[in-house]
Amino acid sequence: MSGARLVRVLTLAAVASLSVAGCAAKTNSGDSGGGAGSNVDIPVVSQLPVPPNAASPAGSGNATCSGVTIAYAGAETGPNAQLGINILNGVQLAINEHNQANKNCQVALKKFDTEGDPGKAPGVVTQLVSESDIIGVIGLPFSGESKATGGTFQQANLVHITPSATNPALTKNGWSTFFRALGNDAVQGPAAAKFIVDKLKANKVCVVQDDSDYGIGLATAANQALGDKAKDCQDKVTTGQKDFSATVSKIMNAKPDAVFYSGYYAEGAPLDQQLVNKGFTGKFVAPDGVKDDKFLQLAGDASGNAYFTCPCVPGELLQKFSDAYKGVSGGQAPGTYSLEGYDATTILLKGIDSGIKDRAGLTNYVKNYDGDGFSKHFKWDATGELATSTVYGYKVDHGKIVYVGTIS
Amino acid sequence: MHPLTTFLADAWINFDVGSLRDQFWSNTFDGLTYGAIYALVAMGYTLVYGVLNLINFAHSEVFIVGAYAVFFVLSGLGFGPSAPALSIGALVADLLLAMVAAMLVSAAVAVILERVAYRPLRRKGVPRLVFLITAIGASFTIQYLIFIWRGPSAEPAVIMFRPEAVFTVFGADIDDQQLTIVAAALVLMLVADVFVNRTRLGRGVRAVAQDPDTATLMGVNKERVIMLTFLMGGLLAGAASLFYVMKVPSGVQYSGGFILGIKAFAAAVLGGIGNIRGALLGGLLLGVVSNYGQTLLGASQWSDVVAFVVLVVVLMFRPTGILGESLGKARV
């Protein structure tokens, strides 16, 4: 059959071509030793000072309530589902622990999937808002969809806490029902700059930002803090980009001590990997959007030079939380923002346990809330920003992301 | 200042000629590498268009399926995000295994695609609009089958070897990865060219391309030739997918093929649709030009925009492409 002969001919040709090209090119073998022998060694911090009176979802155990629901709105499917699932598991864990401890106060959880798409979010959130039993919401993970639906929550006076949307503009719309359970870019940017300059002793930095408002907001804040150290080495990449040869050659020309990538792991990992491929020996610093096990999968041993800043506390370090989380997440370790989701739900549950049954009451409760959570101290100012929020440092050590202490 | 002028002022794209000048040669070599991959994929478009006068939109998915085959074979062989410690012989053997697998998988998908989606339509002699709509439908069906099977995000990176500079030309170094890809692509294109122009089967392809009815009268089994055309397009696309994964290790994603497919089609048109040597020339040229555009205009998207602009310009001023349509005459 001529088809088969054609297949043989072409594969033989492929074999010939590859071996010819292969031998001509390759001489060395084995790994030329990736990873940056950084001259600065930062000790690993293995245990975390858990605040003694951190609020737990179980609460007093004898709360009474009925017909009250908490909702999760965010991505469960679609291209950026992973971040949403991390948060959802945290929320589910808190609800389960609460319902086990308070037999006669069973709080229901309703899930609304927005696919993280600002176009789909209004339809889903309008439906959520119209269900009167919902009095509190663990909010939308992404800044885009939060912007598209903030007005709807405000109109319904329904409190919604976002564990991950960090764009500063969200708290400038005068919404009284929006609360952010983590530091915004304006906090994390300067902290990252401080970490690069003080801890990593870098005096020439390249800042690479992606095109999401998370990436742009964070890069702007970091650039202000870095000042002239990063003035002449800036570059832009875009979501979905896979090949960074232009950015890599720009960085190799500038020969910086460190690169600060402001964006998500989907682009951060290939960028770091292509940098190390081209022989970059400096440090690769990235924010919470990149701090994820998927970064290690995608970047491989090139991630040896990676450091992370994150306003999030390493959930995996709290052994008790980590084990309980695995029960809910089907064996996955806590991801980025899982602990924030857990803490935020705890605050809503404490509100319900204190007898609040209506939306206005819960909004008020959250507005005046002042207490420790596992991840941080929760106290909000008038606009919904956390009064104080600490940023934590991490680094990659032997293929694992480890905690290296607080930055500010 | 009037709001419109401020709007236009920041919209003005500044041409970063400086960085283009000092990265010119590295851009060229990198562009040639991408061009080689575009050329191999463009072959699929050129062959099918030459014979069937049909844009096979689903060819980009035939390509990405090959990339998944490469990913599975290599990760099965122990490759992963970090460069493997293998001797040359073992490395080349593994890569060949992956390439052959990719070629066979892609070819299989291409043939099945022709059999299931296009043959019933060809039998009924439907207008061209129907073919195009089916091709788009097929492209999305395969794409979103992969989406549901492997999920939205890209597969973990599969590093084949860390590229090292072999020699420097005009101050820009050429690494072994670029050499391998361009050399292998040239060899494969040569084989394809010889096959179409020298062998009996190749004559069958050219005959059907020129005039399908007369070719059938002359005893050429038209159906087999068409199947053969898809088979060849698939084989070459499979080989291209190995080089793509070599160049962009974290590029194995359900949507990875679509834009690359359009750029490969632009390359095929640039070279002269239906013209095998045109596919090679068009591919290399498009790879280089879109790389320049990317550096000149400062953002990676510009390489796609430049490719589309080239396609439109070529179609307007010289629809038969640089080398002219050789396989089939430009049938309306």
Next chain:
Amino acid sequence: MSQETGLQEVPDEAGEEHVQVEGGIVAELERMTPEERAEHEAEVAEVVAPDREIAVGFGETLLELREVTVRFGGLVALDAVSFGIRRGEILGLIGPNGAGKTTCFNAMTGVYRPTSGQVLLEDRPLGRRKRHQITRLGIARTFQNIRLFGEMTALENVVVGTDARHRTSVLGALLRGPRHRREEAEAVERAMALLEFVGIADRAADKARNLPYGYQRRLEIARALATEPKLLCLDEPAAGFNPAEKEQLMGLIRKIRDDGYTVLLIEHDMRLVMGVTDRIVVLEFGKKIAEGLPAEIRDNPAVIAAYLGVPDDGAA
């Protein structure tokens, strides 16, 4: 009205399936007396007649070819052909296969631009014009293989022809302006008359794709007439007809000429050409070898040689 919406197929003698129709003018036509019918047909012919001012008088040259040469690369398809078509006549263009008839036809209808020489309509050269402009100028043509708009009804096909003369703008159509309404009404009237004129009014509402072959041929002629041409060019209109149908076609062509149109006819069938044309031009290997009355052409030795190759016995 019967469930089958009033349609029964009544095969009449010409093998054409004339459909027995109950409503409308066509039905009344059946019931008319011969004089009423003749009077109605006169009205129809009146509506169909071209009311366009034509610079040339009857009998004067309407369209003229001067030394027209068409060359495709090395091949010379037409070699310095010159002849004229007089207004009001039926001119036949004949020649063996490959003589260049179709190339000449395309050059005259503006589809090809002559490599040298000129095609003049009313003494003005056609020059570089787009096809639809040439049609508006007054040259309409039919196709050897039928190219009707299958998805449209017969009436709609003819109205597309009338659109060639319309000036309604898109905005006018959007807001149903006065010109649009006027032109639509006129177009439908003229199209209905044309369908009657060529004798296929009974199938006016059927999709062109579903019409029998004979009807489709006539519909193409009606559509060409709808553009009110100064010159109607028929490209082998009788292809595939049986003798009876050819007879009817000859009648129709004469009727068209009598209604004031000038007709150019390309045809292989000698009896048809000899029977209906006023003058004939003969082409062979791209050259004009003869021109004149049918009788002269029949006895012209060069023509016989061109066709039969053996000069001794006369053509059929």
Next chain:
Amino acid sequence: MTSARNESRRPHLQQLGEWWNSLPRTRQWLVLIPVVLLIYALPVLNPPILSTEPGTNFPIACFNAARFALIALGLNVVVGQAGLLDLGYVGFFAVGAYVAALFTSPDSALAKLPYLVTLPLAMVITMFFGVVLGTPTLRLRGDYLAIVTLGFGEIVRLLATIVPPLKGQVGFQEVGHPPGRLPDGSLIFASSNGTPWYWLVVTLTIAMLMLVGNLERSRVGRAWVAIREDEDAAQIMGVPTFKFKLWAFAIGAAIGGLSGALFAGEVGFVNNQKFDVPTSVLFLAAVVLGGSGNKVGVLLGAFVVSYVPDRFTELANYKYLIFGLALIILMIFRPQGLLGARQRLLAKGREAYQRLIGRPEQVSSESALAAESAKGVGA
């Protein structure tokens, strides 16, 4: 070849078509008015089985379906009537959305206009883009045109990402909305209140349906169908094909732009995320599924394509796969889609046929995409 088909084989849809066709004009309106009223009342009734409630808010799901219908109507002019395969239609939708955002959102540097002014403005600007894209490309053959329009759609999306003032993914917040407040002070056209938006879009869709109907029953509609059927023959019959193809592009673009502006208004936020090729293919699927060349058919197709994923949320992930498969299967087994092409191209068509032969015209169940021997491709 027999003229009328025998009774049994004619599908019931065609009988429905012929019943509808034979109704006198007044009775047609009598049937139409209750149907239109029902459509208007749909979100308020929120019928149990139809409702998409647990997943998405039903009035907003209706709004999305109506918006899709408006797009399908515009795309049908280009693909269904003029036979030009436009794969970049989402580009015009995006331009319309950005026009509404740029001229109403506080985030944009441009002068502020009342929202309702941006609707006609969006139509004019997209019409301009339609002409700019159409002029160089409309001389190309069908499949080249398809890929070039695909390129255009991508270029618009990429430019929205790269050009700084279009603010890429950051996007524009608080895009305008029609004026008016409810007695309790809240906005009538809030993004959470789908019903008024739905009524606005349905009204505009009906207006567009009438305008396109006027064009269809005129020289323009006949020219489009002639171009679709056989462009060469159309040229030789005196139809200036380039001019009418350009008009088809411009009108299609304008309707697409209008729908984009409405989408921007309802969501209240515009960024570069949702103007990609898969969306363009969904638009095409709506036209093909409904029956390209049939104005009412494409509205039905659009409703299916937009409503089904909202109604059966577990299908959300499979949406593109289902419609990709639908395209293939439809093209093989039922190229004419659900209702099949149906166009009446004569302003006084009904009276003419009645006068001439005493019965209405033949409604064909075939479509422009159905098998034709003459100019099929089939090597």
